[in-house]
Amino acid sequence: MKIQLALSLILTGLLLVVAGNGSADEFTKQDLKLWQDEYMVVVKEGRKVFTDPSLGNNGVVCAQCHPNGANTHPETYPKFQKQLGRVTQLWEMVNWCIRNPMEGESLDADDPSMTAILTYIAHERRGKKMAPGKH
Amino acid sequence: MKRRNFLKGAAAMLAGSVLPVSLVEVAFGKGREENFTFAYISDSHIQQISGKEFVRNFDRGLIRAVAECNMMDPKPDFVIYGGDLAQIGTRAEIDHGLEIMSACKHKTHYVLGEHDFYLDLGEYWQSQLGPQWYSFDHKGVHFVVLNSIIVDDKWINKWGSGEERMGVMAGLDNPLGSPFMVGAKQRDWLKKDLAKVSRETPLVVLSHSPLQKIYKGWNFWTDDAEQVQDLLKPFKKVNVFYGHVHQVQYNQIGNISFHSVMATAWPWPYPATYSQDASQLPKLTVEMNRADPFFERDATGWQFIDVWSGNTSMHLQLPENQTRTIGFNSKRQRPEDTKYQTKGIAPQEHY
Numbered sequence: 001m002k003i004q005l006a007l008s009l010i011l012t013g014l015l016l017v018v019a020g021n022g023s024a025d026e027f028t029k030q031d032l033k034l035w036q037d038e039y040m041v042v043v044k045e046g047r048k049v050f051t052d053p054s055l056g057n058n059g060v061v062c063a064q065c066h067p068n069g070a071n072t073h074p075e076t077y078p079k080f081q082k083q084l085g086r087v088t089q090l091w092e093m094v095n096w097c098i099r100n101p102m103e104g105e106s107l108d109a110d111d112p113s114m115t116a117i118l119t120y121i122a123h124e125r126r127g128k129k130m131a132p133g134k135h
Numbered sequence: 136m137k138r139r140n141f142l143k144g145a146a147a148m149l150a151g152s153v154l155p156v157s158l159v160e161v162a163f164g165k166g167r168e169e170n171f172t173f174a175y176i177s178d179s180h181i182q183q184i185s186g187k188e189f190v191r192n193f194d195r196g197l198i199r200a201v202a203e204c205n206m207m208d209p210k211p212d213f214v215i216y217g218g219d220l221a222q223i224g225t226r227a228e229i230d231h232g233l234e235i236m237s238a239c240k241h242k243t244h245y246v247l248g249e250h251d252f253y254l255d256l257g258e259y260w261q262s263q264l265g266p267q268w269y270s271f272d273h274k275g276v277h278f279v280v281l282n283s284i285i286v287d288d289k290w291i292n293k294w295g296s297g298e299e300r301m302g303v304m305a306g307l308d309n310p311l312g313s314p315f316m317v318g319a320k321q322r323d324w325l326k327k328d329l330a331k332v333s334r335e336t337p338l339v340v341l342s343h344s345p346l347q348k349i350y351k352g353w354n355f356w357t358d359d360a361e362q363v364q365d366l367l368k369p370f371k372k373v374n375v376f377y378g379h380v381h382q383v384q385y386n387q388i389g390n391i392s393f394h395s396v397m398a399t400a401w402p403w404p405y406p407a408t409y410s411q412d413a414s415q416l417p418k419l420t421v422e423m424n425r426a427d428p429f430f431e432r433d434a435t436g437w438q439f440i441d442v443w444s445g446n447t448s449m450h451l452q453l454p455e456n457q458t459r460t461i462g463f464n465s466k467r468q469r470p471e472d473t474k475y476q477t478k479g480i481a482p483q484e485h486y
Contacts, residue, residue, distance in 0.1 A: 051306060058190050059182060064401070067308035067353055068411070071404035071425070073486070083429040097428070101192060101401075128410055 039119070046120025049113050056102025062117070065101065069124035076134040090118060171274050172209055174241070176200045177217025177378035178398030180250060181232040189231055192431055193222075196399035197232065199432070201239045212273065214241045217378030217396055218248025218284075218343035223301050226259050233263060244271070248343040248379065249284040249315070249354075254301040256291070257282075268321055270328050276339055277332045281321060283342035283357050283377075286313040307353045307403070314351055315344045316358040325366055337372040345377045347386060347393055350406035350414035355380050367391055382434070385449065385461055386417035387469035393417075394449055394461075394470070402426040402434030405485050421459075421472045424483045 050069065053059040066072055077090040084092075091114055095106040107114040179197040182190040204214060216236065221228035229251065236243060247267050251260045257267055267282040290313040294300035303311045317325075332338070340346065346363050349355035357363065367373045373391040381403035384395040405422055406414030416422075426434035449461040449470070464471045 058184050060190055063306060063308060065403070065428075067403065068409045070406075070408045071485075083427070101428070101431075103191075125410060 042116050042119045043123045045112075046116035046118070046123070049116050050120055055113070056098055056104030058103040060102045062097065062102075069121045072121045072125070073134075074118070074122045074125050075128045075131050077132065079133045079135065082135075090121070094118070171212045172207075174204045174207060174211040174214045175217060175376065175396045176204065176214060176399060177246075177396045178219045178248070178381055178400055179232060179235075180219055180222045180398075180400040181228050181235070182222035183225060183227050183231070189228075190222075193400045194231075194235065196432065197235045198238075200399045201235060205238070205240050211241055214239055214243040215341055215376070216243050216245045217341070217376070218246040219250040219378065219398075219400075220245075220248070220260075221251055223298075223305055224251045224254040224260065229259055229263060244278070244280060244341075246280055246341050246343050246378070247282045247284065249304050250301075252282075252284060253304040254297045256297075268324065276337050277329075279325065279328065279338065279340045281317055281325070281340065281342045281346075281363075283317050283344045283346060283363075284315045285318045285321070286315060308409075310352075312354065314356055314358045315354050317342075317346075317363050318359070322359065322362060322366065325363070329366060329370075332370075334369050335371055338367065338370050338374065340367065340373065340375045342375065342377045344379045345384065345393065345395065346375050347388060347417070349380070349384070349416055350412075352409070352412055353403075353406055355406060355414070364388060364391060383423035383461075384417065384420050385470045386419050392463065392470055397434075408485050419469060419471070421461075421475045421479055422483070422485055424480070425485055 049055060050062040050066075053061055055061065063069075072090070072093075074090055077093070078087050080086070081088040081093065084096075091107075091109050094114065094117055098104045099106055176197070179200075180193050181197065182193055184190060204211070220232040220236075245260075245264045247257060247260060251257065261267060268280055270277065270279045272278070291300070294303070303309050304313075306312070329338075342357070344357045345355055346357050346360045348357070348360055367375075368389060368391075371390065375391055375393045376396055377393070378396055378398065380395050381398035381401065382395065382405060383397070384393070386393040402423070405416060406412075407416060423434055459475065460473045461470050462473050463469070
């Protein structure tokens with residue numbers, strides 16, 4: 001009980017700190033810059049993972065077949081993946097590549113490296129229209 | 136007609152298979168008894184994992200190409216290897232690649248690729264295979280092999296080690312790379328070499344990178360392409376074959392026909408699929424199929440090329456796709472897909 005109370009006090013305190021910079025509905029330029037910078041940190045991290053020979057087990061890297069993330073079509077997922085016979089999400093296809101051409105082990109869907117890869121891929125494809133299901 | 140023999144000998148015998156090898160028939164001018172063929176294997180990217188372990192997929196591509204090359208009928212007079220035998224050009228990778236190539240029963244002429252070069256500036260490759268650029272004559276045709284993947288000395292010398300330099304150059308899309316060129320020294324050599332050759336003699340020029348400008352970001356590019364083309368202009372019939380791009384490309388610039396050859400390792404997306412930048416893929420090119428990653432050898436295809444009367448016909452055998460022929464249209468003086476040139480290939484749209 002005591003612990004729960006203490007935890008909730010801590011959480012409330014954190015929320016106050018996070019929300020304390022301004023009123024809720026205002027995005028300042030500073031905020032936007034901060035969030036963009038945070039995003040770009042993960043894009044950069046994604047590029048690192050995308051070219052990391054230790055992601056799989058045979059030294060093959062994502063960028064070897066997908067320069068600049070090309071031919072990954074993030075805007076088309078989820079889609080019916082004919083080779084798997086079901087609708088899949090992009091992270092499943094990333095794991096397919098890690099397991100097969102890269103002879104490695106799958107990442108969890110919410111693994112920070114997976115998030116980084118997906119962020120990098122989406123960034124290289126920015127500006128394209130969403131086209132879920134497209135082949 | 137000999138063309139039919141290829142299909143009987145190679146394709147029919149291995150019906151439904153994918154041959155990642157190009158067979159080139161050269162049938163220039165004179166008598167048909169002078170016709171000859173050569174095969175073309177390229178871009179195997181043999182990659183070491185550690186010790187005696189190499190990436191299986193890339194080994195298989197080259198092993199298969201060599202085996203199928205040995206089975207071709209008519210037998211090719213020789214084989215051209217189009218460059219990028221190794222992934223990072225270590226002694227182990229080059230040795231392993233050459234060991235696989237040693238099963239090839241035909242004499243092989245090698246072209247140097249950037250993956251063979253940037254670790255030690257081609258030293259080991261050269262110790263095993265000879266000069267980086269050279270020419271030879273075969274049954275009335277003049278062949279020129281160029282090292283088209285040179286960059287300026289400043290870039291070459293700016294790295295702490297050969298490993299670091301190769302690591303950067305091995306990343307096709309690495310923005311720290313540098314545009315390829317043939318360079319003044321080699322252009323000078325080419326000029327002198329061609330001075331001895333009659334303008335009527337058909338030329339076949341073999342380079343690793345395209346001697347035309349397609350997309351700088353991935354080095355589908357040779358910086359001094361126009362200057363090299365200028366040296367080829369006086370000749371009546373010129374055919375340029377190149378590797379590096381891992382995809383079907385063809386073009387006509389003046390008197391020069393350009394054809395890419397397929398890779399045995401993996402296919403590459405067309406540059407236009409990178410939506411943040413513009414490419415200059417020749418308008419003439421009808422693209423190859425969008426590769427199915429679940430089929431390891433897809434979009435490596437097999438093709439034989441006959442260079443009838445000094446012009447090229449390319450025959451592509453593509454898995455799960457219609458066979459294609461890119462022939463020379465003598466009226467329009469350019470290579471064209473005999474079936475898909477005007478209508479494209481709708482279900483294979485690249486995006």
